[in-house]
Amino acid sequence: MVTTDAPTAPAKKRKTGNRLRRSHEIRRSILPTTLLWVLAVLMAFPLLWFLLSSFKPGGELFSYPLSFLPREWTLSGYEDAFERVEFMRYLTNTFVVASVATILTVFLCASTGYALAKYKNPWLSVLGLCVLSMTMLPGEVILNPLFIVVRDLGMYNSLLGVIMPSILTPTGVFMFRQFFLTVPDELIDAARIDGASEYGIFLRIMVPLARPIMLTLAIVSFQWRWNDYILPLIILGDPDQYTLQIALRSLVGAQNINWSVLLSASVLSMIPLVALYLVFQKYVTSSNINAGLKD
Template sequence: MNSKLTDRFATVMLTTALYIVAFMYLFPILWLLLSSLKPGSELFSYPLTIFPENPTVEGFEYSWATMEFIKYFVNTLIVAVGTTVLTIIASATCGFALAKYSYKWLNVFLICMLATTMLPTEVIMTPTFQVILDLGLYDSLAGLIIPSINTATGIFMFRQYFMTVPNDLLESARIDGASEGKIFFQLMLPIAKPVVITLAIFSFQWRWNDYIWPLIVLSDPNKYTVQIALRSIIGADNIDWVLLLSSSIISLVPMIIIFIVFQRYIMDTSATSGLKG
């Protein structure tokens, strides 16, 4: 009986802690959303209130009419989608090699690759920028895409997943005359669908929210991504808070849609190995 009470108490405490943490994460977003529905006169009224007294969507209409969102969305989509596709291909091929090929130098490569995760972004930013300059990719969307293709996180995810695939499956395919390319694209990549979807969501989110690198590489306002466009709202002397708040909410809409549509794939690990019993 005491054991049941202890288990129930632990469950209640853990659930309570989970709700508290979730609220801490959601509260800033909720505050941002509710503030975007306030007219300018209410934003800095005293005392501050969470809920708007006179909710309005005029801020969103003003933001859409003022900001060239279509242009910024297109630029950001080109970068996010292009980088995501190339990241998945590069990470999957590298992860496949690390998981299924037995060469000693691959282990050294894996260690060196994982070591890069301990380096702050600022450390590699200067040499990366110099490479972009030498390649003539400064102030171009390609200059945003190419340096972001390789990610140690994606390679490690695919490696760990491919290691769970039985080697007998690959040997059977080789005996049937399948080439390494065919094995990868028609067998291994479809099996790794959960990892593909998960990395795609993460990569898309990283590139959509990327700020520092586009700020350094881009100088032409016509090539601005969404985050840099939002930064341009902040002036040296004043800030149009109504425009900034409503624009920030609009910039989140594509990410929210992407997550809602594909979130069920993140925990989908029901891929079958294809072996007969």
């Protein structure tokens, strides 16, 4: 006959202590969790109202009493957005501007930040200080001289005139500089001893390490360029060259506003940004900058 010993007193005390600790943690997390859910609902409610309103007919948008869900679901606003607003033309222009500007921004900011972080020259310190000081200058202040430069270079009324002024951002340079400062110099010295060139060190070592920063800046830069309104407004005069934000503003007339088309086109303009975030959010993680170094 096999007998089993009863649990000892210390084991019972440990189980009781664990249960009490879990119960205390649950009670302590109730209030923060409730506040977070309340904030989430408050932030999601206007977005859901905006999204559902795009499926309402024009006459229902201002009917009383207001309804959260559409009484009559319709896609007429989306159909008019494609037929009457030339939505695909403006979407293509915006995608070209945002994509090209983002690629150039990431590459130039990465190379500039690497030079400011890893090359020791007095004039580079002065340059880094000048770049950092640009973050304190509002972009609207330089719109007038910026327009003059773009016009004199022959880029007025072209997508290139919207792309070129925005390819180098002080924020992106600062992000890369701060990241590259955390990369050990021993890693670069080891690569030089192995015969790697300066371009090889940057492209084959530094760029892969900075992938989280590159993706973060790419997402933010793409969003900036996609939603930019002021710069395209002063550079573009030809309706065929309009970006999406300028085209949406043109729907607001002096006498009336086609709210059904405006809401539907606005929802469509948000889809690329949401898709971009959903695709790349898992890649925005920390990287191991000590990979390749021995203790």
